[in-house]
Amino acid sequence: MEEKKIKQVNALESGTVIDHIPSEVLFKVINILGLEKIETNMTFGMNLESKRLGKKGIIKISARFPDDKDLNKIALVAPDAKINIIRDYKVVEKKSVQVPEKVVGIAKCMNPKCVTNVETNVVTKFNVLKNNGHIDLKCHFCEKITDQQNIEIN
Amino acid sequence: MKNKSLISISDYSRDDYMEIIELADHFEKNPVQKIMEGKVVATLFFEPSTRTRLSFESAVNKLGGKVIGFTDAASSSVKKGESLKDTILTVAQYADLIVMRHPVEGSARYASEVSTVPVINAGDGANQHPTQCLLDLYSIYKTQGTLENLNIFLVGDLKYGRTVHSLLQAMSNYNPTFNFVSPKQLQMPNEYKLQLDELGINYYEHEEMKENIKHADIIYVTRIQKERFSDPMDYEKLKNSYILKNKMLKDTKENLRILHPLPRVNEIHVDVDDNEKAYYFPQALNGVFTRQAIMTKILGLK
Numbered sequence: 001m002e003e004k005k006i007k008q009v010n011a012l013e014s015g016t017v018i019d020h021i022p023s024e025v026l027f028k029v030i031n032i033l034g035l036e037k038i039e040t041n042m043t044f045g046m047n048l049e050s051k052r053l054g055k056k057g058i059i060k061i062s063a064r065f066p067d068d069k070d071l072n073k074i075a076l077v078a079p080d081a082k083i084n085i086i087r088d089y090k091v092v093e094k095k096s097v098q099v100p101e102k103v104v105g106i107a108k109c110m111n112p113k114c115v116t117n118v119e120t121n122v123v124t125k126f127n128v129l130k131n132n133g134h135i136d137l138k139c140h141f142c143e144k145i146t147d148q149q150n151i152e153i154n
Numbered sequence: 155m156k157n158k159s160l161i162s163i164s165d166y167s168r169d170d171y172m173e174i175i176e177l178a179d180h181f182e183k184n185p186v187q188k189i190m191e192g193k194v195v196a197t198l199f200f201e202p203s204t205r206t207r208l209s210f211e212s213a214v215n216k217l218g219g220k221v222i223g224f225t226d227a228a229s230s231s232v233k234k235g236e237s238l239k240d241t242i243l244t245v246a247q248y249a250d251l252i253v254m255r256h257p258v259e260g261s262a263r264y265a266s267e268v269s270t271v272p273v274i275n276a277g278d279g280a281n282q283h284p285t286q287c288l289l290d291l292y293s294i295y296k297t298q299g300t301l302e303n304l305n306i307f308l309v310g311d312l313k314y315g316r317t318v319h320s321l322l323q324a325m326s327n328y329n330p331t332f333n334f335v336s337p338k339q340l341q342m343p344n345e346y347k348l349q350l351d352e353l354g355i356n357y358y359e360h361e362e363m364k365e366n367i368k369h370a371d372i373i374y375v376t377r378i379q380k381e382r383f384s385d386p387m388d389y390e391k392l393k394n395s396y397i398l399k400n401k402m403l404k405d406t407k408e409n410l411r412i413l414h415p416l417p418r419v420n421e422i423h424v425d426v427d428d429n430e431k432a433y434y435f436p437q438a439l440n441g442v443f444t445r446q447a448i449m450t451k452i453l454g455l456k
Contacts (some may be wrong), residue, residue: 113279115260119238122264140282143162143259145345 015040015062017084018074023047025077026057028153032073032106033066040064052080055106073106075099076135076151099135101128106136108152114142124154156454159266159273163284163320168327170261170278170292170303177456178292178440179264185443190219190456196249197223198241198274200232200256206276207288209438213445220236222249239268245271251453272452280316286415287320289444292326293437294372297411302326305369309335310376310396310421312342317415318376322346332357333366337392340382362395366406374413375396375421393420412438 021029033095035042041062050056064136071083076082085093103126116124116139126137131146137146155170167176176284181187187231195214202225210418211221224230231239238256242265245252252269255276262275262282275285282394295301306325308318312334322332322342332350334342334357341359350357359367367373383389397420414422414434446456451456 039420109260111259113257113259113263115238115258116257119264121237121239139260141263142279144259144281 007054008080011058011097012056012086014077014087014088015060016065017063017086018059018083019056019084021057021059021081021087022049022053023057026059027083028059028077029074032077032153033059033070035059035065038064040084046081069100070093072098072100075102076103076107079135099128099130102126103137106153107146108154109137109139109144110152111139111142111144112151114139114144116141123144138144156453157272158273159262159269160264160284160448160452161263161273161275161278162282163287163324164240165284166288171288171324171327174288174444174447174451175292177451178289178443179296180456181443181446182440185446186216189216189217189450190214190453193224193251193453193455194201195217195219195221195449196252197221197276198213198230198252198253198254198256199223199225199232200258200261202226203255203277204440206255209441210276210285210449211305213442213449216414216442217444217446217450219449222353223253225442232375238265240429242269242273264366264372274448274452277316280314283316284320285441285445285448286317286450287324289437289441290317290321290413290415291324292435292444293411293440296407296440297302297433301325302394304330304371305331305332305333307335307363307367307370307373308342308376309373309398311340311378311382312336312376312377313340315376315384317345318342318374324348326353326355327348332354333360333370334358335360335366335396337361337378337388337396340378343370363398363402365405367402367410368407368408370406372411372413375418377417377419377421378413387389394425397402397421397423398426399423400429403429403431406431 028044046057047055050065074081081097083095084091105123109124116122125140129136129138134148197210224420232391246269251271252273253276257279259281261281262278266273272307274443275282287353410431411433412431
């Protein structure tokens, strides 16, 4: 297993590997990071075997190093994701994602009467509340809470 | 507070509350002054609320300012499909201050972020109505001489009532004891009870208003709306358990005052009106002084 992983990682000369993504949110992660518009080589896998997650997804981005601020956005859907920075075929840095304090323009407020769901072109904004390991989002506008199981990504 | 919008009661600190209370007291003593001369206040009421609008307009008129605006969305460009942003950006060119009432939650916060002049939220759906809360604080302070250590009964619809939620948040600064009286279906939501737990504030929940009110300093009554019940039978069964009648006030404290944000339907019996503990009409007048205080603070005139 470990050997196989190294092989996968080593396939990248330089870039970023995002590992341990729950399979079902793989496309959300791609979406949050805007990777559908990326111009360099990107590969991803889903439903790969994982001891921890059962099935996991992985994304390998060649020659791009998204900054932490962007990477942390994925903590909303993949809080256990691991980031490996690869240079010259070697993992030079490993890090976890941190849940950000504010979430801007990614998630949808679950309150149908919220201005972000009624007016057009209002960018959503949430304060992140950490609640016993859960992530709840408090809307900056209507002040209602969207709990983790109801978080929808725009 | 100068040039700052007032959208949510949490935008103001404990010190701000006291500044507003002191200034409202000043306006109560001198309600007619020309200090708003040359100032234009836009009252944008995207849904009708006659009481709130008249209170603001009375406050402006007594201080020599002028009011422009509309009283419901049907008579404004909203009907033509204009976005809220465009309406606010346009009106901000004409006025020094915007007072807005809107049925959409969060609309006031959004308006304050696109506006070039300060915005006062006069109610955004079920969310916030901070000037109501400040006038409630002023009424409590005036009748009790303090905001500290009071026993406050909140009665009626505690689930959806935004005024009780704001009052609970604001009064939590002053070591109160809360008593919540409501039908099971309309109990205080857990998120507010958790806040009180965190702050170590005592609260008790009741399904009926009985002799427990004899320790009350303030009874704050709100309307129970029929449409909150999925089964109309439930409403019929309950509606008479939450009516405050004069005879219930017999053994209550001397300093007790009864507040209600109005309009009242039947939750306070008219036989209470002549009791000196009834305070809901003076409370409405306090709204004018409190709004004078808020507007002059924001405009930097006081």
